Structure formats: C-alpha cells, structure tokens
Amino acid sequence: MSGNLVIVESPAKAKTIEKFLGKDFTVMSSFGHIRDLAKKNFGIDIENNYTPEYIVSDDKKKVVAELKKKVKEADVVWLASDEDREGEAIAWHLYDELKLKPENTKRIVFHEITKSAILHAIENPRDIDYNLVNAQQARRVLDRLVGFELSPVLWKKIKPSLSAGRVQSVSVRILVEREREIMKFQATPYYKVFGHFFGESKDSLFKAELNSRLGSKKEVEDFLENCKKSEFVVESTTRKPSKKKPAAPFTTSTLQQEASRKMGFSVSQTMSVAQKLYEAGKITYMRTDSVNLSETAVESAKSVIEENFGKKYSSPRKFQTKSKGAQEAHEAIRPTYLEKDTVSGSAAEKKLYDLIWKRTIASQMSDAELEKTTIDISISNSKYRFAGHGEVIVFDGFLKVYMESTDDETDEAVKGLLPKINDGQVLQYNSINGLERFTNKPARYSEASLVKKLEELGIGRPSTYAPTISTIQNRGYVEKEDREGVERSYDSWVLENNEVKKTVCTEITGAEKGKLFPNDIGMVVNDFLVKYFQEVVDYNFTAKVEEKFDEIAFGNIEWPKMIDAFYKPFHINVEQTLENSERDSGERILGNDPKTGKQVSVRIGRFGPMAQLGLSDDENKKPEYSALQKGQLLETITLEEALVLFQLPRQLGEYEGKVVTVAIGRFGPYVRHDGKFVSLKKGIDDPYTVEFDRAVELIEEKREADRNKFIKTFSEDENIQILNGRYGPYISFEKNNYKIPKDIDAASLDYETAVKLIKEAPAKKKAVKKKSVKKKK
C-alpha cells in the first residue's frame, strides 16, 4: 500500500521516476491533457463571460477512471505535470476532475529527470498557479474561437471541410507568399572572374577571385583581353586567426532541421523515431524548446570528451535559448547516457541517435581555431583587384565530431590552402576564367525550413510542428513534391596561352526535392483570409496574443477581459464577411478559343481546379470541362496551356466493336476500352499522340497480366478467388481482401481453409467499422 500517488504527463517518464522514488510512491501518467472544450456550441458560454465547458476526451476516459481509483488509495497526490502553461493547466484539470482535496494535494515541478532534481522537487512543493492556468484557458479559448468561427466562413464561401486557425493559416500564408515571390522572380545574369596563379613554383597553383562581379558579357571579354597585357602584383598578405563555436544541443525544431538536411527525414519521421528512442530510455524527451543540459549531463559529456579526445577538447558550456516564446519545461534533446555512443535498434534509430550524440558532445567541446589568409593582388592596367582566400584549421576542436549543415545553396566559396608568397611578388597566371552566373530565386520551403520559420515567429509549439505540417497537407492547401529542373545555358570564357576562348555550357537548374508547394485551394483560402481577416493571419498575431497571455500569467489582467477585447470586433467581422463577401472560386478568364470563339476560364470546382470551355449559362450547349494537371496553377496557367487540356479525351477508333479512348485521370494518362482502364506507360506513351495500335497493345498486355493474377477459385463458391497481388497471393471475396499466412501455399489452398481465413479476419473489419461509426457520432 503506497501512500503517495505522483501523476506525470508521459508514461515513459513515469517509469523512470518510479525507480528514483522507491516503493512508497506510485507513479502514473495522464497521457497529456485529460479534458478539452466540448465541441458543441464551441464549448464556450460566450454570453456568460466565456465560461468554458470541459469534458473528458473519449480516449482519456479509461485513464481518468484508473487515476480516480488510485487517488482513493492514496494519502497524498503529487501533481507533477510539466512546468509550463499547458502543464499547469493539466495539473488543474487533474485536480478538478479527480476531485482532489487541497490538504492532500501537492504541485511539484522539475526540468530534468534526474534523481536529485526529483527529490528536490518533492521537498519543495507549491500550490497550483491559477494565473498560469488562466493564461492557458485564454490560449485554448482564443484558438477555439478563431478556428471554429473562421472555418465555417470558408465552408460557405469557398468549399466544405476546409479549416483555418491561428497557426495553420499563417503557415499556409508563409508558403503562398514565398511561392508568389518565386513566380515574380526573374533570374538576372552576372559574371564572375577567377584567376589561377602560380606561387613560387609551377606546382603551387592557387585560385583568386576578382573583387567585383561584372555586369555584362562585353565587360568580361574586355577584361580578359586587357589581362593579356597586365602585370599582377601581390600587394599584401594578411593572416587572421578566427574561431568557430559549436551549435547548441538539439531542440525539437533544430533536430527536425538537421535530420532533414543530413538524413532526408521528414519532420514526422524524425518525431516517431525519436519517440522510439525516448520510450527505450535512450534519449531525453523529444518535444522541447530548451537548449539546456542538466549538470550531470554536462559532467558526463566532459568525461566522455576527455577520455576520447583529451582535455584540450573539453569546454563545458551553457547555451541560452533564443527562440521566441520558449517555455523550457524540459532539457534539450540528448542521450540519457552519454557514454553510449551507439545504440541498438532500427537503422533510422541508430542514425538519429548518432546525430543526437554527436551534437550533444560537440556542444561541450572546444571552439575550432582557424587561420584565414587573404592575398590582395593588383592588376596594373585595371581598377579591379584579385583576392585569394585561404582557410586552415589550426585546431579542430568540436569539428572532430560534428558540423552543422545549412540550407544555403550558394556557390561554394573559394577556400583552402594558399602557398607562401611575398609582398611585391609578380605573379604569372596559368589561366583566367570568366563565368556567367545567375541570381538565385528565393528558396522554397521544406517541411523543416518551415518549422524553422514558424519557430522564429514564435508560432506553434514543439508538439505541434509535425501535426501542423500534416494538417495543411491533408486540407489540400499544400503538397510536398519533387520537381524536375530545367536546362539552362551559360557562357564561360578562358584566357590561356594569351588567347581568349568562349564556350557555351548547359546546366540543370531549379530542381526541387521534397519541397512544400501551395495548391490552388491554399492560395484562394489564403487570399480570402488576408483580405477579410488581416489581424489573425498577421505574422505577429501570435506574438501579440502571447504578450497578453503573459500578462494574464502575471495576474495583471483577467483572461475573459482579454478574450472579450479580441472577440467582440472579430465576431462582428465574421458576420460582416458572411454577409458581404462573394463566393470565391479563384476564377480567371483566360480569353477565347481562336477556333470556336468560346470563352476559356479556370476556377476551383467541386472536384478541384478545372478549366472550362464555353459559358455556364449557354442554353444551346453545355460547356466542356477538364481538370488542371499536376503542377498547373489557376494563377499562372495560360490560354494556350488551358486549350491543350481540351484535346482530351481522344477517340482512337474501335476495337472488338467497342470505342477506344485516351485521357488523363487522377492516376495519370489511361486508355479506356469496354469499361476497363489501362494506364499508359510513364515516359513512353504520350496521351496526346498515342496511336490506336499501341492502345490495343496496352489493352492486351493488361489482359495477359490479369490472367496471370488469377491463381484459382473453388467449385463450392466461385466468389472466393485466390489472386496474385503486389504483396503476394491473397484471397478476394465480396470486394474484400484477406491475407494468406506465409506458411500456406496459395496454389494448394483448400476451400475450408480459405473460408476459415475469411471468417477469422472479420474481427478486424468490425473494429474498423465501429470506429467509423463512432466518428460519425
């Protein structure tokens, strides 16, 4: 019988803490928030001072019931949720829902899961901080009001099921505005000149760049011509020591960024792999905004570093959080045991652990010491100069372990070793090169770089970055895509052996991998929100309300007053927008079809973006419709591109008495014949040019494949079929598929076994059905 019940938020944390506290303490987990606002009527009594109506969430009923049971057995209940706004609210919800008594309830907090931190917390209990709870209530109520008032406006004015909110709408805005910058961007050429000079001997060649970029091809050519007669003199050599500092230990956001850059992980992939490591006790908590390491971690890093690399490499340090709105309830993400530099588990877990280990260790290592050298070279008959830059690592320090990556895609700088050279020395060149370059368009966001931007703006929390990115994709606002680049040609000149030669080269530019592209619906929704709800989609909205939440937390203002000041004008704006704004389909009229004279327009229709040929209210003839293709946007599609869409579907002829047509559907180009669809081969067939004979060939190929797909059926019941699928053989019955265990040979499967397999499977199916029914309720 234990007299003490400790409640924390995470079950993995509960397990660890229980070990520290001994058998007088039972530690349980609330699994995060246990209650939320009811869904009906906003869950807020707006007329009555915004009184919230909280209900226990469906998936927490069991947890709450169990906690209630344990509370009865306990003498003292310790509420040990996180020390931040949300954690304080969780403590209060527990207090309220579990009907705890003030005399035997204690609130404790700790920032790190170490024995001393926990014992210290137990010795220093406090009361629930109601000001902080109120700040959370204000946050929760504001988000509900914004989300549940704005979304229905979108359902009525744009499309059902859409959503808007304080975080997601600004996220979409960031992407849409960047996309527009990219659309507007025109690459302008500029010209770089490099000289390849000899040092003291013929084999000490080094590279120097002209100190100014040139503006035209003619300037490059004139300059190179001029160089034939120039004398190049070393005016000075300067050496400057410099230092590089290691990056701070990982937070959620920086872990997501580095895992994306170094390993190509998506944001949600990183989180689920980190979750696994956390549950296995290998790393500290993975949803954190703090760069702080516990004392014990700093010490153990010190000994690991001294042991592996020597004393010289150790430099214990503390890092300060820079991000806006950080609440620092946890430590930075680090290995629980720094002595372990590897870990068992999946390949992804090993890689992520390795990254976390290196980053943590490097953060406690010495600065790297560099020496930067610059050689300044004058050109006798020119106003320009050449500059050679060299960088030498004098002491590698933390670089021995870890180097942070960047998002920059700029051309690599000219760095490296420079030969020893005396001032006044006259240099001979091997070659001097001119190179045409182009200004870079603004970079499209990846999932991780969007997270970085959101964190900078103080929008969203570590626990919501990944879900937010899923939401804006699920709503169709944004799509993660790869795009092929386009070929571009550029000029290159070389002065060698007293002769200038020019060549035209080509390169691939603008290729994108795993970037976030806004879709039409995202753009239309964004423009609508920016037009009518400027305040909430302002980049600083969150920062402004956060200031107010802080005031509430300090006890300076009452939360319903803060909400009222926001809600009154906001609600009026919602009503006025519902009344006054037009339905918005993003329609653009592109012009007229030169052949028929009919109007061509594009807009968002019931099934997505489409083009329309002819007028909707033409009584003589219905308009033709065609869906826009992937990569086409309402905003940028041209009349010519839209007209091409109407070349499909094409009728190719008749085969076996039935028409053969070709078109592009949801899954790409296809041939249709006798009610059946056959996909065109990607990269081989073009729907605009494919011919009848080829279409028939594809139809026959598909028939052959279907014949091979069929393994057997049973005389007892012909509806049960054994088929060959992508994942191997399976049973098909009444439109459902059933697994065949690996130890059973599909071809010799008998009727009884097949029926048994089907009968055994429904347990799953019923569960799925129940769930979907629940959802509808």
Place this chain on the structure above:
DNA sequence: CAGTGAGCGAGCTTCCGCTTGACTT
C-alpha cells in the same frame, strides 16, 4: 479510386496543444 463540374437539403466538417497507440490493403 480513373470521363464528373446543376441543384435539392440534412448532416457533417473545423481550432491548438498535451500525450500515445492502432493502423497498413
């Protein structure tokens, strides 16, 4: 789950932040 795009109207959708499972043909 592949060609659609009018409209009737009931009933539904929706927020952010804290947690982890149950799913995968």
